[in-house]
Each structure stands twice: as C-alpha cells, then as structure tokens.
Amino acid sequence: VLYALIGIILFWHSVTRLSKICRSSTVVAKDAVRIPSCVNDLGEYITAASDNLREASGNAVTAYTFSSLEQYIPLFLMQTVRVIAGGGGIISKSPLTLNGVEALDRSGSVLYRDLKGATGFDNSFWDDELAAISFERSASFMAMMELEMEEVRECGL
Amino acid sequence: VWTKGASYVGVVVAAWDGANDCFLDSLSPESISLVDYLVSSLLSQTTDKSLVLPSYQVPTSALHSVLVSAYDIMQREIKEFLKACLRETEKSTEDANAISSGGTDERGFFSLGITNDSSQKDAVFGSLAASRARNMELPAGKFVVDVLFPKTNTSPDVRHALEFRKALAKWTAENEALKKELAIVTGEDTSTASYNAKTEETALDMLDAVIKRQLIPILQDDALKGTTSALERGDAFDPVIDHNLYGKNSNEPQDVDMCIACQALYYSTESLFQALHRLPQEEKMYLHLVGVLEHAVLTFTSRVTPRVQQICSDKMAHRLLIDSGKEGKENSFNMVVERRHAFAQLCRAYADGDLLEKTVEEGDLNHDGGLMPLSPPAADTSARNTSQDKGPSAAELDLAGSIEREEQALLDELVHLQPLLEFTKDSHALGVAVCSDEDLMKASCLAHSLLKLSSLLDSRLKVRSSGGFEKVLPSTRALREAIKSIRNHGIKMSKFCRIDMLMQW
Numbered sequence: 178v179l180y181a182l183i184g185i186i187l188f189w190h191s192v193t194r195l196s197k198i199c200r201s202s203t204v205v206a207k208d209a210v211r212i213p214s215c216v217n218d219l220g221e222y223i224t225a226a227s228d229n230l231r232e233a234s235g236n237a238v239t240a241y242t243f244s245s246l247e248q249y250i251p252l253f254l255m256q257t258v259r260v261i262a263g264g265g266g267i268i269s270k271s272p273l274t275l276n277g278v279e280a281l282d283r284s285g286s287v288l289y290r291d292l293k294g295a296t297g298f299d300n301s302f303w304d305d306e307l308a309a310i311s312f313e314r315s316a317s318f319m320a321m322m323e324l325e326m327e328e329v330r331e332c333g334l
Numbered sequence: 335v336w337t338k339g340a341s342y343v344g345v346v347v348a349a350w351d352g353a354n355d356c357f358l359d360s361l362s363p364e365s366i367s368l369v370d371y372l373v374s375s376l377l378s379q380t381t382d383k384s385l386v387l388p389s390y391q392v393p394t395s396a397l398h399s400v401l402v403s404a405y406d407i408m409q410r411e412i413k414e415f416l417k418a419c420l421r422e423t424e425k426s427t428e429d430a431n432a433i434s435s436g437g438t439d440e441r442g443f444f445s446l447g448i449t450n451d452s453s454q455k456d457a458v459f460g461s462l463a464a465s466r467a468r469n470m471e472l473p474a475g476k477f478v479v480d481v482l483f484p485k486t487n488t489s490p491d492v493r494h495a496l497e498f499r500k501a502l503a504k505w506t507a508e509n510e511a512l513k514k515e516l517a518i519v520t521g522e523d524t525s526t527a528s529y530n531a532k533t534e535e536t537a538l539d540m541l542d543a544v545i546k547r548q549l550i551p552i553l554q555d556d557a558l559k560g561t562t563s564a565l566e567r568g569d570a571f572d573p574v575i576d577h578n579l580y581g582k583n584s585n586e587p588q589d590v591d592m593c594i595a596c597q598a599l600y601y602s603t604e605s606l607f608q609a610l611h612r613l614p615q616e617e618k619m620y621l622h623l624v625g626v627l628e629h630a631v632l633t634f635t636s637r638v639t640p641r642v643q644q645i646c647s648d649k650m651a652h653r654l655l656i657d658s659g660k661e662g663k664e665n666s667f668n669m670v671v672e673r674r675h676a677f678a679q680l681c682r683a684y685a686d687g688d689l690l691e692k693t694v695e696e697g698d699l700n701h702d703g704g705l706m707p708l709s710p711p712a713a714d715t716s717a718r719n720t721s722q723d724k725g726p727s728a729a730e731l732d733l734a735g736s737i738e739r740e741e742q743a744l745l746d747e748l749v750h751l752q753p754l755l756e757f758t759k760d761s762h763a764l765g766v767a768v769c770s771d772e773d774l775m776k777a778s779c780l781a782h783s784l785l786k787l788s789s790l791l792d793s794r795l796k797v798r799s800s801g802g803f804e805k806v807l808p809s810t811r812a813l814r815e816a817i818k819s820i821r822n823h824g825i826k827m828s829k830f831c832r833i834d835m836l837m838q839w
Contacts, residue, residue, distance in 0.1 A: 195839045219839065226771065226835075233573035233775040234782035235590035237683035242778060242831040244676030248744050249836055256755050300683070302676045307740055 195219065195253045198284065199266030204277035211276075216284045220291035227295040240302040243295065247308035250288050251315035257281070258318050262330070278322045285315055398522060398529065401513060411474050412502070412537040418478035420492050420544055492548045493605065495541055500612045506538045545609075546619050553605045554626045560602025561595075561630050565637045570595035573779035592783035599634045600787055603627060607794040615808050624813055631791070631816040638784065638823050645777045650766045651833035654750055655826070667750040671829055673743045675736055680828060684785040754837070768837040778831045784824030791817045 198204065201213035223243075230239040258281070261268050289312050296303040469481050483489055517524050524530075564570055574591040591597065606627050613620045646652035654667045663669065671677065748755075754766070769777060795814060796804045806814070 222838070226774070226838075229771060229775050230778045230831075231590075232575055233590070234778035237680060238778050238782045238785070238828055238831065241676055241680040241828050242835050244679075244832060245674060245740070245744070246835070246839075248740065249839065252744070252748075253755075253839060302679050304675075304736070304740070307737055310737065 195250070195257070198254075198257045198281070199260045202267060203280045204261065205267055205271040205274055206276045206280065207274050209276060210279045210283065212280060212283055212287055216287055220287060223291055223295040227298070231298060236298055236300045239298070240296070240300060243292075244302040246292055246296075247304060248311050250292060251285070251311040254281070254285050254288070254315040255318045258315075258322060262322065273322065275323065278319065281319050281322070282316060285312060285319065398517075401516070402533065405509070405513075406533055409534065409537050413535075413540050415474035415478060416495075416498060416537060416541060416544075418475040419482075419490055419494050419498075421490050492544060492552065495545050495549050496605070496609055496612050499541055499545065502538050502541060503614065506536065542617075542619075545613070550609075550619060550623065553609060553623075557603045557606050557626060557630045558633070561599045561634055564595045564598030564602075565634065567594060570637070571641050571776065571780055571783070573775055590779075590782060592786050593779055595634065595637070596783040596787040599630065600790055603630055603791075606630075607791075610795075610807055610810075611797070621809060624810055628813045628816050631813065631820070635816065635819050635823070638780075638820065641780065642823055642827060645769070645773055645780065645827075646830055648767050649769060649830070649834060650837050651768070651830050654833060655829055657750075665746070665749075667747070668829070670743070670746045670750065671832070673739075673746065675740065676832075680785075681825075684789045684824075751836070766837055769834050774831065774834060777827055777834070781824050781827035781831055784820050784827065788817050788821035788824060791820070 195215065197215040198213050201215065203211040203213045227239060227243065230242060260266050261273060289308065293303065293308070469477060472480065478490075514524060516522075517529065522529065571593045574593060574597075592600065606623055609623055610620065610627075613623065655671075657667065792814070795807050795810055795817075797807060798804050
C-alpha cells in the first residue's frame with residue numbers, strides 16, 4: 178500500500194515536468210519574484226528519487242541514472258527561453274516581466290543546487306566542470322531575455 | 335613406509351582444515367633410498383631361502399612388491415578415512431547435536447568454571463597427553479568419528495568429497511611419478527603386466543565414484559531447485575530494502591543486496607562452481623557440471639526477459655532504446671548512449687577492472703596490445719624520445735577531452751530526443767510514458783542485481799595464478815555467453831533507468 182501511495186504521489190510529480198515553466202504565472206508576475214512551483218517540486222522529487230534509488234540499487238546504478246542531467250537541465254531551461262522568446266506558453270496571454278526573467282534565473286540556481294545535492298553521494302558521476310559550463314551557458318541565455326524579442330531573434334537564438 | 339602411510343592420513347586430516355596445498359612432501363628421494371637400502375641389505379644378508387619371495391628372484395623388481403604392499407596399505411587407510419568423512423550416520427548427527435548444545439552438563443549454569451578445581455585441571459592435563467597417544471593408535475575411521483569431527487564441530491557429509499579431490503589427485507599423480515622414477519632408476523621393466531596390475535580400487539577412484547554417483551546429483555538438485563523456487567516467488571526481482579542504510583557511515587561504499595532471485599542463483603550454484611575448480615577438466619562429469627550450470631543460468635535468464643518486458647513495456651525510454659532508426663545500428667540511440675564517460679564508469683564499477691581495460695583498449699587506438707612493457711637494460715643508451723616528448727598521458731587526455739566529448743555525446747543523443755524539446759505540447763500528447771517511482775526503483779534494482787550477479791558469476795570462472803594472471807576455465811564458452819546475456823540485460827536496464835529519468839524532467 179505504501180509503495181502504491183508513493184507511486185501515485187511521485188507519478189504526479191513526474192507529470193510535472195520542467196516544460197511547465199513556460200506556462201507558469203511566475204514568468205509574467207509583476208509584483209514579486211517567485212520560483213515556479215514545478216521547480217520546487219522537481220527539487221523535492223530528485224532528492225527523494227536519489228534516496229530511493231540508492232536504497233534499491235546502490236550508488237553506481239543511481240549515479241548512472243542521474244548522469245548527464247547537469248547537461249540536460251540547462252538545455253531544458255534554454256529550451257524554455259526559446260519557447261518564451263518565440264511568444265509561446267503564458268507569454269501569449271500576458272507580457273514577460275523582469276521579475277519573470279529573474280525567476281527563471283533563480284530557477285536555474287535552485288535546480289543546480291538541488292541536482293548537486295541529490296548527486297552528492299560517494300562515487301557519483303557528477304561532473305563539476307561540465308555542470309558549471311552548462312549552467313553558466315543557460316544563465317547567460319536567460320540573461321538575454323532582458324533584451325527585446327526582436328533583438329533576441331536577430332541574434333539567431 | 336608404514337609410518338609414511340600413517341602420515342598421509344595425518345596429512346589428509348590437515349587438508350580437512352584447509353591446508354590442502356601442503357600435502358605432498360611425503361615420499362621424498364631420501365625415503366626411497368632408505369627403503370632401497372633396507373631391502374638390499376635384507377636380500378644380501380638373508381640365508382633363509384624361504385624368505386626369498388618370487389619377485390626377489392629378479393633383483394631389478396625387488397622393491398616392487400614392497401611398494402605395492404605399502405601403496406595398498408596407504409590406499410586402504412585413506413579410503414577408510416574418506417568413507418568415515420563422507421558417510422552420514424545417525425551417531426554422527428547425535429554427536430553434532432551434542433556438540434552444538436555445548437556440553438552444559440559438565441558445568442553448572444552459574445558456575446563460570448569455578449567448580450573445576452586444580453586437581454581436576456591436573457587430571458585434565460594428564461589425560462590430554464594420554465588421549466593424544468591413544469588417538470594416534472585409533473583406526474582412521476574411528477579417529478574421524480571420535481576425534482576429528484567432534485574437534486572441528488562438523489559432521490560427515492558427502493559434500494566434503496570436493497575438499498579432498500584436488501589434493502588426493504595431486505598426491506596420487508606424484509606417487510605414480512615417483513614409482514615410475516624408482517622403476518627407471520632400478521632398471522625395472524615398467525611394461526610388464528605385473529608392474530601395471532592394480533590389486534584394488536584406489537582412493538581417488540573411490541572418491542570419484544562418490545562424487546559422480548552421490549554428490550553431483552545433490553549439487554545439481556540444489557542448484558536447479560534453489561534457483562527455480564526463488565524465481566517462483568512473487569517478489570523474486572523486487573528490491574531488498576536495507577532499512578539500516580542511513581545508519582551507516584556515508585563515506586563507506588554502500589553494498590546493496592541483489593534481489594532474491596539473483597541471490598538464489600548465486601548461492602545455490604556456489605558448490606557447483608567450486609566443483610568445477612576441483613574436478614579434472616577432461617572428465618565427463620566436468621562437462622556435465624558445466625551443462626548443469628548453463629541450464630541453471632538459462633532458466634534464470636528465461637525469467638529475466640519477461641520481467642524486463644513487464645517493466646519497460648509502453649515506456650518511451652524503451653521505445654527509444656530498441657529503435658535502430660534510419661541512422662543505422664552504429665548511430666542508434668542504444669549505441670550513442672554508450673559513448674558517454676558515465677557508461678564506462680558504470681562498467682568499471684561492476685567489472686572489477688576487466689571491462690575498463692576493454693574500454694581503454696577500444697578508446698586508445700595507439701595502444702600496443704596487452705603485453706607488459708619490458709624495462710630496457712641499464713647498459714642501453716637512453717632513448718631520444720623520452721616519456722615527456724610523448725605528450726600527455728591517457729588520463730590527462732581524457733580530462734582534456736571530456737567536456738568536448740560530452741558535448742558531442744549530448745548532440746548525438748539529442749538527434750533521438752527531439753520530441754522531448756517540444757515544450758509547447760503536453761507530455762501525453764507526445765506519448766511520453768514514464769515509469770512510476772516504484773517501477774523506476776524496480777528497474778534500477780534489477781539493473782544493479784543483474785550487473786552484480788554477472789560480475790560475480792564471471793569471476794567464479796576465472797583461475798588466478800600466483801603471478802597475478804587470470805585464465806578462464808576451459809569448455810565454458812556457452813556458460814560464459816549465458817552469463818554475458820545476464821550482463822546485457824543489466825546494461826539494458828541501466829540505460830533504461832537513465833533515459834527514463836530524463837523523461838521525468
């Protein structure tokens with residue numbers, strides 16, 4: 178029963194993917210900088226998943242399961258930027274705000290911290306250098322959202 | 335010679351304690367010379383013609399009858415010893431129970447040994463020497479039952495046959511060689527029927543018969559029934575959760591148990607693998623054992639395949655991995671994910687060094703093969719191209735190129751993962767089916783269990799020499815292939831876990 182409950186709860190988490198940032202109201206928030214709820218959910222999810230997987234299969238398989246996420250998460254963030262810059266997601270209903278850009282930037286930091294924490298066990302395959310390069314790239318990508326849409330398109334991004 | 339015969343039994347007793355290798359210092363050339371001298375002097379000094387046996391009439395075979403008699407006596411002694419070790423008697427079971435109960439009748443429950451006064455201690459020490467002398471006089475069978483098993487807290491069992499097989503075979507072969515050497519030295523004709531005639535069954539033959547008729551059927555039954563009964567369980571492949579995991583020191587490597595089915599296969603075939611190392615490799619029963627092991631492994635694999643299907647079916651990660659695509663097999667997603675450094679690290683974690691060497695050889699085309707480099711003599715002039723001129727080491731190259739390699743691997747993978755980047759569509763619309771957390775745990779547990787099991791089984795087939803070299807037991811190719819299929823399933827599940835984790839985001 179416990180397994181079934183955990184499964185149901187975490188399946189809900191799995192449906193909450195990073196792509197939901199595009200549809201988050203935090204991107205267009207005018208009053209404050211708020212982290213999208215899906216980012217917080219993913220942080221909790223990956224921490225719980227790391228513990229569960231290590232318990233079931235040890236460090237090596239868990240390390241492999243989480244390997245290369247330090248590349249993919251920045252990639253997904255950059256894809257979010259592309260979608261928003263193209264006028265997709267919630268931007269089609271309301272204009273992007275600087276709070277929203279800041280929220281995205283902080284989301285990257287939160288995800289970096291959560292991912293590093295979840296893969297911080299012994300013999301992890303976490304690549305510090307690769308993670309730094311990838312997350313810096315996504316951060317600079319997000320910073321470009323402060324530019325006008327036309328300017329971003331002109332950059333060929 | 336008789337003393338030597340008795341000492342062989344003593345050595346077999348020592349072998350019982352695990353000292354199998356120190357078995358064969360027995361029939362030294364000095365002892366042969368001594369026997370030779372004794373028989374020669376007997377022949378020269380005797381005046382009683384009735385003492386001259388028929389074989390003594392031929393001086394070159396004078397030693398033969400003596401050696402045959404000694405050999406028979408030794409064989410009889412060893413056989414008696416072995417029979418006592420291998421047969422299970424009701425008495426031995428009772429004795430074992432008595433030993434395990436601890437003999438509390440001699441001491442009071444709360445006495446803490448105080449009731450044993452000094453006079454009793456003296457009596458004990460005095461009787462100890464007497465009992466040792468008495469034990470030396472015991473026949474081999476009685477010695478085993480009355481002294482050996484009570485002292486070692488064990489009981490007779492046919493499984494002990496494997497403990498003696500290797501040492502006994504070595505001793506028999508060495509005895510034969512010495513006998514032949516003696517015959518050559520004394521000019522005896524080794525081609526005669528009398529020389530080669532065997533008066534009675536040797537201890538080795540007896541042991542082989544026991545192994546063949548009694549032991550192998552038991553081991554075979556254990557292996558197959560143990561594996562099958564575990565596979566029948568509903569939780570055969572489920573994770574075995576260690577609830578004390580978080581109580582352990584996190585700096586220590588966490589060794590997670592395999593699932594029940596993998597543990598069953600591993601432990602129930604342990605005796606059979608031991609038998610492979612101890613039986614002669616040219617014998618029919620060796621090949622039979624290999625066949626039984628292969629059967630057990632294939633039975634296991636036949637249940638792994640549906641389990642993998644059960645976990646992976648309808649999942650996006652599985653579809654990506656089995657899809658060869660238009661790019662050909664070399665650029666299929668299944669092959670592309672192996673280009674990651676993490677994949678090599680995973681193989682290294684479960685391969686005990688073997689796969690790492692393979693990976694390095696595949697990656698480094700300039701490698702000079704598997705030969706150990708020889709250091710040049712000191713008298714040689716120094717080479718113009720020193721190691722500094724050769725450029726950075728392989729490790730440095732790996733570090734320098736790893737970022738670029740990983741970036742390239744990402745691009746290669748993204749060719750197959752484009753649907754994931756369709757952020758404006760819902761995951762259901764894209765048909766991205768992912769594992770629940772429970773299924774992901776099961777998948778990762780299966781991956782770990784299969785990789786660990788295949789690595790452990792593979793190492794059981796290796797023979798490590800004192801020089802550090804490894805070789806594989808002969809005639810085990812099909813068995814190794816079966817073990818490799820377990821490993822392939824493990825790798826497949828590992829890849830599935832990784833890709834499914836990507837889908838979760």
